[in-house]
Amino acid sequence: MKKNKIAFGKISLAINTNVEKSENSGNTVTTAFGSFGKKLPSPNKTETVPLEENAAADETSEKMAAAMGFAGFGKKARLFDLEELAEKSRKEAAERNRENIEKLSIQSSDGIGEVSGNSPKEPNNEDVASAEDVEDEELIGPPLPPEMLSEKNSIKISNSSSKENQVDIAGKEVVSDADEDDDDDDGHGLPVSHELPLTHGTKAVSSVTMDPSGSRLVSGSIDYEVKYWDFQGMDVCHESFRKLCPYDGYPINAVDYSCTGDKVLAVSGSSQAKVYDRDGAELFECAKGDMYIQDMGKTKGHVSGITDACWHPRDKEEFLTSARDGTCRIWHTSKPSCQKHVIKPRSAIGLKAKPTTCCYSHDGLTVACVCDDGSIQMWDHRKSYVNTIVNVRDCHTKGTNTSSICFSYDNKYYGTRGMDDTLKLWDIRKTRSAVFTATGLFNRFDMTDCLFSPNDQLLVTGTSMNKGDKNGSLLMFNRNTWNLEHCMPVGESHIVSLFWHPRLNQICVGCGDGKIRLLYDPIRSHNGAVLAAGKRRKRVKDGGIVLSQQIITPHALPMFREERHKSTRKLELKDRKDPVKSRRPDLPLGNAGTGGRVTSGGSTLSSYIIRNLGLQNKKIEDDEGDPREALLKYHDLAKNDPYWVSPAYAATQPKPIFREPDEDEQQKKKQRTE
Numbered sequence: 303m304k305k306n307k308i309a310f311g312k313i314s315l316a317i318n319t320n321v322e323k324s325e326n327s328g329n330t331v332t333t334a335f336g337s338f339g340k341k342l343p344s345p346n347k348t349e350t351v352p353l354e355e356n357a358a359a360d361e362t363s364e365k366m367a368a369a370m371g372f373a374g375f376g377k378k379a380r381l382f383d384l385e386e387l388a389e390k391s392r393k394e395a396a397e398r399n400r401e402n403i404e405k406l407s408i409q410s411s412d413g414i415g416e417v418s419g420n421s422p423k424e425p426n427n428e429d430v431a432s433a434e435d436v437e438d439e440e441l442i443g444p445p446l447p448p449e450m451l452s453e454k455n456s457i458k459i460s461n462s463s464s465k466e467n468q469v470d471i472a473g474k475e476v477v478s479d480a481d482e483d484d485d486d487d488d489g490h491g492l493p494v495s496h497e498l499p500l501t502h503g504t505k506a507v508s509s510v511t512m513d514p515s516g517s518r519l520v521s522g523s524i525d526y527e528v529k530y531w532d533f534q535g536m537d538v539c540h541e542s543f544r545k546l547c548p549y550d551g552y553p554i555n556a557v558d559y560s561c562t563g564d565k566v567l568a569v570s571g572s573s574q575a576k577v578y579d580r581d582g583a584e585l586f587e588c589a590k591g592d593m594y595i596q597d598m599g600k601t602k603g604h605v606s607g608i609t610d611a612c613w614h615p616r617d618k619e620e621f622l623t624s625a626r627d628g629t630c631r632i633w634h635t636s637k638p639s640c641q642k643h644v645i646k647p648r649s650a651i652g653l654k655a656k657p658t659t660c661c662y663s664h665d666g667l668t669v670a671c672v673c674d675d676g677s678i679q680m681w682d683h684r685k686s687y688v689n690t691i692v693n694v695r696d697c698h699t700k701g702t703n704t705s706s707i708c709f710s711y712d713n714k715y716y717g718t719r720g721m722d723d724t725l726k727l728w729d730i731r732k733t734r735s736a737v738f739t740a741t742g743l744f745n746r747f748d749m750t751d752c753l754f755s756p757n758d759q760l761l762v763t764g765t766s767m768n769k770g771d772k773n774g775s776l777l778m779f780n781r782n783t784w785n786l787e788h789c790m791p792v793g794e795s796h797i798v799s800l801f802w803h804p805r806l807n808q809i810c811v812g813c814g815d816g817k818i819r820l821l822y823d824p825i826r827s828h829n830g831a832v833l834a835a836g837k838r839r840k841r842v843k844d845g846g847i848v849l850s851q852q853i854i855t856p857h858a859l860p861m862f863r864e865e866r867h868k869s870t871r872k873l874e875l876k877d878r879k880d881p882v883k884s885r886r887p888d889l890p891l892g893n894a895g896t897g898g899r900v901t902s903g904g905s906t907l908s909s910y911i912i913r914n915l916g917l918q919n920k921k922i923e924d925d926e927g928d929p930r931e932a933l934l935k936y937h938d939l940a941k942n943d944p945y946w947v948s949p950a951y952a953a954t955q956p957k958p959i960f961r962e963p964d965e966d967e968q969q970k971k972k973q974r975t976e
Contacts, residue, residue, distance in 0.1 A: 492778070492788055493807050493823035498831040499793075500540050500818040502529055507812030508749045509556045510799045513563035516806040516830050518580065520566055521818055522554030528568050530582050536834045544582035548572075555749060556611045562618045565635070569611040573604040575623055577635065586638040591627070598629045602640040609748075610659040616666040628654035630671050645687040649675045650695055658703040658748065663713050672697070672704035672718060678728070694733050698722050703748040711758040715781065719752035721745050725763050727781065738784035743777065744768040747798050747814075756804035760787060764797025764811065776811065776821075792819055806830040 505525040512519050519531040530544035548554070552570035559566055565585065569575045575588045591601030598605070606627035614620040619635045620642070630645040647655040655673035662669060662683075669687070670680040676699055680692035698704050698720035706719040715737070718726050723743050726736040743765050752763040760778045767774050774797040778788040796814030803810070808830050809821040820831035855863060877883040940948065948955070 491823065491826050493809060493827045494776075494788070494790060494821045495823045496821070496831075496835070497792075498540070498820040498822065498835045500531060500542075500820065501816065502542075502812075502818055503527065503816040505816050506747065506796065506798050506814040507816060507818055508554050508747075508799060509558075510801045510810045510812045510818060511557050511559050511566075512801060512803050512806075512810065512830075513559045513580065514561065514805070515563055516803050516808075518563075519810065519818070520557050520559065520568075521812065522557040522568060523816065524553035525816075526550055526553060526570070528554055528557060528566075528578075533830050533833050536837070538837055540834060546578065546582055548576045549574075552607075555609060558612050558621075560613045560618045560621075561615055564618070565613075567611055567613060567621050569608040569623060571607040573606055573608060573625065573627075575608060575611055575621075575633075577621075577638075586635070588623075588633060588641075589639045598627055598646065599644045604629065604631065609657065610661075612661050614666055615662055615664055622660055622662060622669065624657035624660040624671055626656050628656050630657055630660050630669070632669075643687055645669065645671075645681060647671060647673050647677075647679050649673070649677070655679075659705060659707050661707050661709065663709045664711055665713055668709075668713070670707055670709075670716070672707050674701065674703060676700045676702070676704070676720075678707070678718065678733075692730065692733050694728070697726065697728075697736070698724065705745060705748050705750040706752045706763075708751075708753050710754045710781070711756070715754075717752050717754070717761045717763075719743075719745065719750055719763050721748060721750075725752060725761070725777075725779070727761055727779075727784070738779070740777075740779060740784070744771075747796065750798055751800040753800055753802055754781070755802060756807065762800060762802065762809075764792070764800060766796040766798075766814070774813070776809075792821070793817060803830065 500519075500521075502521050503523050503525045505523050507521055507523050509522045510519065511521075517532065517534055519533070520528065521531070522528045526547050526549070528546040528548060529542040530546075531542050535543060546568070548568050549570045549572040552572045554568060554570050557566060557568045564580055566578045566580065567575060568578065574590050577585045577587075579585055589603040591598070591603040591605040593605040595601050604623065604625040604627055606625050608623050608625045611621060611623040614622070621633050621635075622630060623633065624630045628646065630647065631641040632643040632645070634642045647657055649655040655675050655677065657671040657673050660669070660671040667683050668680050668691070669683055670678065670692075672678050676696050678692065678694040678697050679690045681687045681689075682691050697718060699722035702721045704718055704720045707716060709716045714730055716728050716730060718728065720726075723741060723745055725740040725743055727738040729737050743763065744767075746766040750764060750766070752761065754761055755778070759781055761781055762776065762778050765775045765777065773791040773794045776788075776790050776792050776797060777786065779785070780787050792811050793813045793815060795817075797811055798814055799810075799812030801810040802808075806829055807823070807827045811819045811821060813819060822831045822835075824832060853864065944952070
């Protein structure tokens with residue numbers, strides 16, 4: 303049966319009686335009204351209503367509404383496509399923001415020509431109309447101010463101009479100022495704007511190192527001393543808090559912090575290395591080998607002077623040493639009485655080669671050393687140290703000492719600094735020849751360092767003063783192009799040791815005049831030298847300021863008025879004159895005496911005391927009289943009524959007979975004079 307419905311919004315009314323048949327019972331159910339709202343689909347059956355039937359039902363509803371005398375009951379419910387509306391809104395918002403930005407950029411650039419030199423663009427009628435439409439429409443989000451838009455446009459222009467390849471005659475790319483500014487914004491600027499000098503001594507500082515946290519610095523010098531520096535506890539004097547002498551008479555060749563910062567390794571020209579804690583207390587000393595054994599692998603330690611040493615970058619218990627006995631030895635802190643491994647570098651003809659410097663790679667998987675024959679030899683730390691994985695012959699001039707070798711942070715490149723006045727950059731994947739070489743870098747110390755910057759883009763080293771030079775220079779080469787990015791003089795002496803802390807972004811430079819110069823930038827660097835340089839001399843507490851609060855009573859009577867003092871200086875001077883408040887001792891007596899005291903006892907303290915004691919004894923004698931007479935007055939009482947001694951000796955005691963004194967004898971007795 304066909305249904306005729308009248309729609310009232312979302313409510314539909316059935317004109318004819320609906321007849322529905324129950325599926326379960328099969329009976330016919332008659333209802334007077336249809337459903338309110340949408341018809342719920344049956345759980346077991348899904349009905350699909352064709353579009354033609356919906357259109358016919360809507361047309362019938364309109365005819366019935368007109369026949370009954372009313373046009374309609376409210377608006378018809380609209381159907382919306384949410385995805386289409388969202389896409390449309392997104393496009394409108396993007397178009398609106400683009401038009402706003404163009405309008406504001408046109409307003410900010412009025413009277414200013416374009417970058418290319420053409421006349422400024424004049425907005426036409428369509429642009430003005432679109433700008434007016436933009437003002438009427440609702441903006442999504444607050445628009446940017448003209449200042450920021452102009453700045454943004456200028457930045458875009460500079461970036462676009464910097465992207466253009468600028469090529470010189472040689473065909474090399476030239477680094478533009480915009481790229482340098484971008485590098486500075488990224489935090490890769492050089493921290494060399496400020497300098498903080500620390501005085502180690504009077505001789506060259508051979509090695510410097512800092513703990514991983516950057517709170518302490520350790521320096522070693524050829525004056526045989528190792529000094530500890532604490533940035534947080536440092537005052538304005540900038541002095542070290544601990545001084546050590548591992549071996550008297552042996553210069554310090556290397557000092558290094560462990561990866562955790564709890565131990566310090568110090569090696570000198572002696573054959574034994576020492577390990578200290580972070581406070582300077584000695585933990586242990588490595589064993590010394592037997593110099594009469596020919597096979598260096600059979601000895602328990604080095605038999606010649608140690609040239610270099612370093613800690614493992616990942617293991618806090620392992621460190622590496624190289625010595626002039628032709629071996630590199632790996633030690634473990636749990637067993638300092640004997641080395642863990644012995645590495646024997648060999649020359650091209652198979653003889654013993656003496657390593658002058660050694661190091662680990664940053665991942666700790668490679669052990670490298672440079673020998674006096676100019677060769678670079680590397681071993682895999684995970685295998686036996688028999689065959690080398692890298693062996694480069696004649697990398698530096700034979701017979702000269704290579705002062706330093708360092709790995710890049712990505713472990714793909716390494717640099718070497720030799721006493722043949724060269725600095726070379728090597729690729730570990732291509733070992734036939736150096737990638738880049740810098741010559742003419744004068745070096746007179748066999749411990750001059752080279753290192754990579756924390757961003758792994760610069761190779762840094764220092765130069766010594768040649769004849770006629772006034773100072774050494776700090777050189778920084780670009781690893782990719784080998785351009786000299788920065789060259790600056792540091793102090794008025796040689797540059798020997800270097801250390802660039804990656805966390806603090808500060809450079810420690812050990813110089814030949816015994817000073818450590820800390821290079822930093824207050825903006826790019828933090829802590830370390832910034833803390834020490836920012837400290838000022840403590841102001842002495844002024845004791846002349848009145849701290850107590852005073853009550854001012856200008857109209858009080860003089861007897862109740864308190865005297866106002868701006869400082870305690872006047873009060874102290876006034877109390878000083880008061881003998882009671884100042885507890886002044888008695889003044890010496892003059893000839894006439896003062897204060898009721900006379901000088902009868904003499905002008906000195908000793909005569910005064912003697913006089914007083916004599917008068918006191920005289921007073922006692924005057925009160926008691928003659929002591930002999932004082933005893934004889936008890937003679938009759940003791941004779942008539944004995945009590946203590948006489949009864950015990952009454953039967954045996956003889957009768958005492960006393961001699962009577964003569965008159966002449968009494969006259970000759972001298973009279974006592976006062």
